[in-house]
Amino acid sequence: MNHGFSFVGVRDLARRLFAPIDLPLMMITGLLVLLAIAMMGSASPERLNSQLLNVAVALVVMRVLAQIPPPRLMHLAVPIYLVGLLLLIAVALFGDVSKGARRWLNLGFMRAQPSELMKIAMPLLLAWFFQKREAMPRLRDFGLAAVLLLLPVALIARQPDLGTALLVLAAGFYVIFFAGLSWKIMAGMAVAALAAAPMAWTLLHDYQRNRIITLFDPEKDPLGKGFHIIQSTIAIGSGGILGKGWREGTQAQLEFIPERHTDFIFAVYSEEFGLLGNGLLLTLYALLIGRGLMIAANAATLFSRLLAGAITMIFFTYAFVNMGMVSGILPVVGVPLPLVSYGGTALVTLFSGIGILMSIHGNRMLVQK
Amino acid sequence: MEFKNSQEELERFRIRLAVAGGFVLVCFSLLLARFAWLQVIQHDYYQTRAEDNRISLVPVVPNRGLIIDRNGVVLANDYSAYTLEIIPSKTHNLEQIIDGLAELVDIQPKDRKRFWKLLEESRNFESLPIRTRLTDAEVAKFIAHRYRFPGVDIKARLFRQYPGGPFASHLLGYIGRVNDRDLGKIEDKEQSANYRGTDHFGKAGLEQHYEFELHGITGFEQVEVDAGGRAVRTLARTAPVAGNNLTLTIDAELQRIAEQAFGSRRGSLVAIEPATGGILALVSVPNYDPNMFVDGIDTQNWKELNESPEKPMVNRALNGTYPPGSTFKPFMALAALTLGKRRPEQAISDPGFFNFGGHHFRDDKKGGHGMVDMYKSIVQSCDTYYYMLANDLGIDNISRFMGQLGLGQRTGIDIDGESEGVLPSQEWKRKRFKKPEQKKWFAGETISIGIGQGYNAYTPIQLAQATAILANNGVVFRPHLVKFVTDTRSGERTLIEPRPIRDLGFKTEHINEIRRAMVGVNVEGTGARAFAGAEYTSAGKTGTAQVYSLKGAEYKESSVRKDLRDHALFIAFAPAEVPTIALAIVVENGGFGAQAAAPIARQVLDYYLLGKRPKAPAPVDEAAVEEGGE
CATH class of the missing domain: 1.20.5 (Single alpha-helices involved in coiled-coils or other helix-helix interfaces)
Incomplete structure (x- = not known):
């Protein structure tokens, strides 16, 4: 071991540094980040540098997580979840109000959005939960899991932040789904959800209802609530097959697309790169998801499997909901385009997920052996 | 397991x-x-929508045509200035925005008032000025903060300017912001496309009558706009064509001297070039400042103008109707000669009154003028002569003859809204009154018509026109203010009213007889004091109109009661042999024509014929009397 430090030098160091990193996953992520940089360069060049910094930070977080073996992560699951839950309660009590929603917690030195933490903490906890139950979980276990899931979801939805609440709910649901919740129960839940929809409607905030109404008839209020969807749809449609070219999108460059560096960045991309660009982006996401599912399939423990599967499906949820809303087939909820939209918090969350996937992949043989 | x-x-x-x-x-x-x-x-559809978003056709408003006098003096022109404008439909809290803007540029309470008034009257989605004539420093300051004010922008606009201020306001008129009625006119002329982007429209005077000549052809710019509607760059441009210029028959200097001759008195003067019908001066005082209307007049000024007892907004030359008084007599005499009812030398004996149907019609000179022939009847303004003449002619003959001279009907001058006045006749009375007993014309009513009183009511332009026809030997031109319109592109001039419209066929000896008598007025008659020492021969006739019989909607009983002095009138043409100018003057409540109106005529004719400039407004000659009186 001693001579390991001598003249083996840079190559060895590099090997150690990159050892936990899964090459296919890294390559797909890298390509997505390159596309993201191109998009940001068009949508909001002035934010490019700070986004690059965000990427650098996120990469470090990813690398750190890639090295942490799954059993260690499992030990962290409960504390992280509890911290997240406490912070959510703190937000509800003392949070800062911004744009009509109470989402932020002022910690003095920084403003934190605890709901973001839940996107990882939730699947982590539920994966831990099912690992503890081992073998065939019983119905009661699923009920308990549902409670653990719905508690933070309810807190987030109350902020109100429907987008994040849905993402956390989805993340938890994926774990439960992969853990083997019976199809009958899922079908029953689907029917119950449909039946409860009218009641849920009355519980929604006005702006949330408006978003849903707007989805079905954006032209009803073309300068108000429908403006976002109309303009992003025009951007996508006018992009055509080949797109208008990088930085040539009139909808984007003349500022017709709202929120064009965050939630609506896909409209900018789609206008400038067209259907071909969209195909490329979908392919990259599909590859990322495929690789993630493969990692899940080969994972060593139940915990790893569930966690990997859920994290992978979070990526899918982000991508599908974002592109769906920007192209006008889903209501507008605050969901960023994964790995692309501007914003450090989301980026760190997503790269954490990738780091965890890499760790799971790196440790796939440990137990089986 | x-x-x-x-x-x-x-x-x-x-x-x-x-x-x-x-x-x-x-x-x-x-x-x-x-x-x-x-x-x-759906690509094509969305492609079009994106282009529609991006490209906006912005109208480029043309320069409005200039108005210049016959000697090239500019009476109305354009200048461009920066305005700060708000599109109310793109903003939320107007009060707050204006408060914010007031921190950057100077916004006075009157600017705010004007803005709210404009907002009430405006078309939807119109861009309304909150401040006009920004300084360069203010422009720079706003540009730096523009991002804070969506829906607010600086615009370079053309403004109409009347360099003379209130000078000649009643003939120039003014422009103001387009309203619904103007839009109707624009649509009638099928000019809607051409008026996209135009927010001013002629409201009075020449500005109104020649609106479509002065406007020009709107150009267009294809500009790329951002989501805030602000132009980012120009893609293509069709230049506008400036409006046509109007060259007037008006002599600005003469106009100025005529206006000043009135001093602070109210009244009107119309001077016509008899040989062309071109109006040399058209005065109605008091004037108003048309510049006040260009940016949108504020409520207070508007109220003052409209409620002033001086009625500065009434164009007296076209809308003031006055009984002509004795200025009617030369035309009566001409009627008598033309219809063969009198010979010049035929004299009557004037006892100082005329009895008709038990009514005693008095002459102002007690004891009468003695033996009076036609010459003396005009020079001394003998009433009895005309009482008898009117009776002999009968109302319908008088009415028919005076109608030929254009009295009691619109002259067709190139300003809209001229009043008709009243030329009494049996038919007129039948139409005018409702009750059957009032509809009948009584022969006694004819008598006072003969001396220009009774139902007679004419506008100064009609009197001037009748005088000009007399001076021009019966050849009639339509009076007009614009000599020619110059097409901006071709430079081609279109003459207005270049040909006479008819010849009334008066006999030269008849005209000469009237001329001789009117020259006599200024030499030895009622006008002699005013024209003492004149270096030219002039023909004139004084007149005094009794105020109590004033007709016309503009003159309310209440305002008349304040001052019951008679209106002073004077008609004249000169040089008597070959007249180059004919005029009619009314000085409201001026007293006798010889006192107040003739001295004004003297100043105007002195300038026009000799180039003499008066040092002060025309004097009131209190000593002058109407020898015959009325």
């Missing part, structure tokens, strides 16, 4: 993964289908 169990479990997990993978593929396919729908099948 344990192993097999976990193997089974793994299989089940992998099936779930496959299901999830399949779900992902289905969802992504759905997205791809949506993209294909938008980007391939």
